Structure formats: C-alpha cells, structure tokens
Amino acid sequence: MKKKMLVISMVLCVLMVLVGCGNDDGEKADKASPSEASLTSETSSDSDDAAAWAPSQNVEFIVTSSAGGGSDIFSRTITDIMTKEGLCSETFLVNNKTDGNGEVGRYQVANTKGDKADHTLLSMNSGDCMDMLSNTDNRLENFKTLALMAVDKQLVFVTPDGKYENFNQIIDTVQSGKEVIVGGSKGSDVATFEALLKELNVDGDLLKYIAYDSTSEAITAILGNHIDMVIAKPAASKQYVESESLIPILALSDERFDGNLGEAPTLSELGDYADVQVPVWRSVVAPGEMSDEAAAYWSEALKKVSESDGWISGYLEKNALIGDYMSFEETTAYLEAFQEDYLKTLEE
C-alpha cells in the first residue's frame, strides 16, 4: 500500500512537470492562433497613422541577466525614465529571465506572437548576441531591433607593481617569443582581444587570454598580479585608476578617452598599427512579430529616453558610456552587419 502511494506520488510529480510544460506550449499555440494574428494585422492595416498606436496593456521588459547586473540597470533606467516622462502610460514589468544563460528568455521573446508581441521588450547587448549566435540557432531576424542606446569601449590596464609599464613592452615581450597573460570577461571582451591579436599579428599561444565570469573577477586577478594585463571597460575600472591601483596603457578605440583614462594611447599611436576597437553595444529589441506601428512607437519613445536628462547624466555619464542612439532602420542595418561579421568569424 505504502509503496503504491509512493509510486503514485512519483508519477504525479512527473505528470505535474509535463503538464506544466504542456501548458506553456498551449499558451504559445494560443497566441499563435491564426484568428488572433489576422485580427491584429487587420486592425493595424486600418490605422494608417503610426503615432496612433499606444500600449494598451502591461509591458513586459525581459532582462537576461540577474537583478543588479549591467543589463538590469540598463533596462530599469529606461523603464523608469519612460514612466517618469510620461512616454508610456502602462505599467512595466521587468522580468529577469536567466535560464539557460539567457537563451530561454531570448527564445521566448523571438517567439512571442499576437497582441503580446507589441507589449514585449528585451534588452540585448553585444555579448548576449554573440552567445546567442554561437550557441543557438536563434538569429537577429527573429527580432525587431528597435534602437541602439549606448556604446562602450575597452582599455588595457596593468598594475603599478606588475611586470610591464606600457603596451610597447608587452608587444616586445610577445615578439621575443615570451608569454603574456591577458584577462578579461567573457563575450565582448574576447572579441576585442581577438581583434587585437589579429592586428598585432601574434600567436594566441604567446598572448594568452583567460576568460573570467565578470570584469570584476578579472580585475581581482590583476590586482593580485596573477595575470599581466587586463581588458576592461571604463565604468568598471575608473575607480581603480583614481586610486592608482591600475594604469591604463592602451585605449581600444580610435581616439583617446577623457579624464584620467586619457593618458592611454591608441594602438595607432604606438607604431605601424591600425586602431583596434570592437564597440560593445546595448540595444532594445522586440519580438519579430511586433507590428510596425508598435515598433515605430517604441523606437520613438526610446529616442526620447536617449535625449532625456535622466539618461544622459543619470546613466551614460555615470557609467562612462558613449550615447549613440540609432533609429530603427539604422539599428537594423548595424546589427545585421554585426551578425554577419560574427558568424563569419565563427566559421573561421
């Protein structure tokens, strides 16, 4: 008897799980039902005026990093400004979907259909996009890329008590056949490092990269002099430069940075090289099924956010980012080129 109960309870467990998943699918199928889809397309073709569209239900803003992470702060700042400036009268629900390294959230947004698609936004940065392209079949074509909001670039740092004082020494060391250990975070920093390798024309066995989970971990490693140089963004490193724990030695950009990061030269200043830069972008995207009217509405609203004081002084300046708003068309073209380039490097 007891055993039977146990077996039954186990079966129930499994069933519950299956039912849970089934519901999920059902929901998706529901949203994709042709009647609804055609309904929305009808209503949208009725209204010629793009500005006439306005959100009519809660807006879900999906973030694929956990609360407090870079993307989370980015998204919450945008929703705060939209609410404060009266750009959107409906309530924003910021939802942190971190399952499967964020792929689950991205997949879900890519497949959101019907009316919900007009009310779903997702923050995506270049690191997210690279992960998605290299690990899944999900592509940017499945999204409406609404707006590019900001761009970030990196620098190379060393410590005052480390082995190297400037980047020329590092180049010399590598060219004499000795190893230099580089640290940085995953995703976009790796891409920048690889561009640097290519430009310097050195072997990855000599200039070796260690991918840390986050920039702060990489900085921890260089502060203890366990690695020789670190690639980091200005926001994460400014404080350490101010306290003289880190020295910027190379700007991975086509011009020098401002303030205390200004002493770092660009690569072209150091010799016969071209400047290396792989801008790290932050964008807001939406489901591919979002109607054009809604896309125009959100793109415009994001433009107003990018012009607001709260955005410029409260977010960009604080995080030492470069404001670089791109409209819907510009963003789409820019990201398409990004995807094409990145897929090409993956094939290599």
Place this chain on the structure above:
Amino acid sequence: MDNLMLLLDGFHTVLTLQNVLVVAIGAILGLVVGAMPGIGSLAGVALLLPLTYKFNPTTAIIMLGSLYYANMYGGSFSAILLNIPGDNPAVMTALDGYPMATQKGRPGQALFTANLSSFIGGTIGMLILTFIGPQLANVGLKFGPAEMTAILLIAMTSISWLVGENPTKGIMITMLGILIACVGMDTLSGSPRYEFGNMWLLGGIPFTPFVIGTVGFSQVMKLMKDRYKVVESEFMNKRLTIKGSMLTRSDVKRLLPPALRSGFLGTFVGVLPGAGATTGAFMGYGVQKAFKNKEPLGTGALEGVAACEAANNAAAAGAFAPLLALGIPGSGTGAVLLGGLLMWGLTPGPLLFQNESEFAWGLIASLFVANIITLAIALMVIPFLIKILTVKVKYMIPCITVICIVGSYSTSNSMYGVLVMFFAGILGYLLYKNEYPTAPMLLAFVLSPLLESSMRKTFIISGGSVSIFFEKPISLVLLICLAAIVATPIVRSIIKWVRQANHKKIHMS
C-alpha cells in the same frame, strides 16, 4: 583606533529611528526568506533590490545588509526542524541539526545552538572586518588561481569525512555530483557541455532547486512513506517545554570551541574570491570532523551544528571585506549588492571607504545592529517554532511541497527550477533508499566548478606546467598541508602494522 572612531560614527548613522526600523524589517524578512527553502539570500536580496532603488543609498544598503545577514540565521530553522535547508549554507546544519531535534528530542537546544553560534561567528567576522577588513581583502588578492586550486583540493578532502560507512558508494556519489556540475556552459571557453541541444541545460543545473529537491523534497517522500510511524515522535514532542529547550552549561561549553574556530575560519573563507557562505559552512563542518566531538558528527552532535552555523555567518560578514574595500563581490549575493551600489550612484572600489565613509561604516555598523536584533528575534520565536514538530504529518506534507515548489520556482521565475527540483527529489529519494549519502554529492557540486576553473586558469598561466604550484609560497604551504592530510591515515596504519609485526616477532622469539 581610527577604525573604532569611524565605526562609532557608523553607529551614529545607523541608530536613527528610521534606520533601526529598516534593520528590524530587514532582519525579519531575512529570517522568513532564510527559513523558506529555495528563497535564499541571493533571491531575497535580488527580490528586494528593485524596491530599495527609491530609498537613500545608506538606508537601502542597511536594509539589504541586514536581510542578507539575518538570512543566515533563518536557514537553520527549517534545516533543523524539517531536514529541509532553508538556504544553501544550511545544508550542513541539517546533517546534525535534524537528528538532534528528532532522534535526540532536543529541537530547542539545536535551534539555540544554531543561533548562538551564528551570533558568535558573525560577531567574530564583523570584528575582523572592522579592524583589518581592508588588509584582509588585500591578503585575499594574493589568492590567485594556483592558490585557490590548492585550497579547494584541501576542501575536497573533507568529502572523505562525509562518505559514511561505504567508501565505494561515497566515491560514486561524489562523481555523480561532479558530473551534474559539469552540465552547462564551460566557464573558460564558453562552449556548451552535456546540453543535448536543450536550451535550458545551457545554463547548467541550478544549485538551489537541486538542493531543495535532493534534501527537501525527498524528505517529503520519506514522510509520505512513513506517515503512520510518526506517532511515536509525536508522543515525544508533547513533552517539549520552553524550560526544557534551554541550553545547559555543558552544552554552552561544547558549543564555544567549534563556534570560535569556525568564526575565524569562516571569515577567512568569506574573504576569498568566489567562495561564499556555502563553502564556508562546508569547510567549517569538515574541519570540525578533524576535532574531538562528544558525539560522532552526523548523529545529532551539537558541535556539528555549531561549527557550520558559526562558519556561514562569519563568511557572510567576511564577504563584505573585499566588497567594500575593493569593490569585488565574494559571492553571488555580493554581486547583487554590488549592482545595488551602482544603481544608487555609488562606485564601489578602493575609494569607497575614502569617498563614502559614512556609507561604508554605516553598513558595517548596521551589520552589528542586525546581528543583535536578529538574535533577539530568533530567540523569541524559538519556543513557538519547535511546536512545528507536533504538527501532524498529513498537514506537513502539502505545506512543505508547496514551499518546495515556490522556492524552486523563484530562483529563476520559471518552471525549469520546479522541474529540476522534482527530478532531484526523486533522485534524492532513490539514493536514500539505496543508502547513498547525499552530502558528498552536494559538496562536489559546489566545489568542483570552482576547482575546475581555478585549475584550468592555473594551467593557462603556467603553460601546462605543474611547477607553478610549488613556486608560489602560499600554494606550496597549502599543498604540504594537503599531503599531510592525505598521508596521515596511511602513515598511521603503516605504523600500526609495523608495531603489530614487531609485537608478533617479539612473541615469536
């Protein structure tokens, strides 16, 4: 002395009516969140973080700090009373706490031990943080990949103390833990492992739902099977009185040495990069195994409860040292707190103590206040909490099941966590039926990813050469310790064997 003055200034900041109220709210929330399986400090702080964006930063961080801190207390409640760890560090508390509460019939003492040890461990951690926090954070920096590899190898040896009577089963279960930890993205190369084309598995098996399942939900299944047998223990529980729950003088004497030892050890573990309160609790318990205990650990020994509870609170306090002094999070929760600091417009980093001294010392002072308030609240609720044991099993089962589901759902706001929890529950139950210990699996699950990434980073730096471990003084010392730990039992048995042989020879001649 300077630090003491600054700390007093910090108390000045904290001891306003508003802030004390906020600390109390944080403490109560922390206790509740901690006692709920699955909703650990990480989830608690992450859930509360958006709400605090509107506060002024000092008040907000005080609230989160006290929540984080109180959480370490709360986790032990459900571990001791239900054998379901309320948060990850409490996994070890359940090992001795639950048998102490049920088999030995001393639930009150178990809870008092847990909370008193938490208080002692936490106070040690905070004092160390106050006086040598920044210096300690700098020592933490010396621990690079090579040193971390060595220290994690030592930590891994503590698995051997947890395997129980059957070493083969112990080794198998440890391997299973390592295998499960391998699922997901390879941290260094970023390539997926064992994901079988499944998107959910790309992110790996989440630890919290896994623990709730293997420890918590499997307990529910055990209860379901044994629900008619429990009559006995109910009879026992009728005799539970407040007076009978107090710690005796000899209890306190037994509690102090492990709590003090774990307090120092835990603080140190908390300071190390990447190791948090969970690792602290595991190591505190492991070290306690090496010392003499009045009762064997794992059978409801008071020392076991004291050692891990003191260690996890000390580690929680210690984790603030690198966070405040260098802007480096020592744990997942630390990372969320760090995000909070950024959100409030503070830039964590080496200049925080200098530029935002009121804020930094206010936070440290609030930890002291939270420690005292939490202890007071915890001690007040213990007499009521132990009544939980008298609740009939038929009411318990649905309640715990709901808590397990809610807890595992909340880790990532999706059914994936719940699914993992159910499967882990079935796994846990099957392991229990076949007499496999689950603790080694959980320990391997926590430590092996850290060990893997440290070891691989070490080999990238050294170009594959092992000599790096012997060239660095800290890792050399740690490796010598490791060798001593591994060799001791072998040498002992050889000596024993030689002596016996000699003895025989003498007799023969």
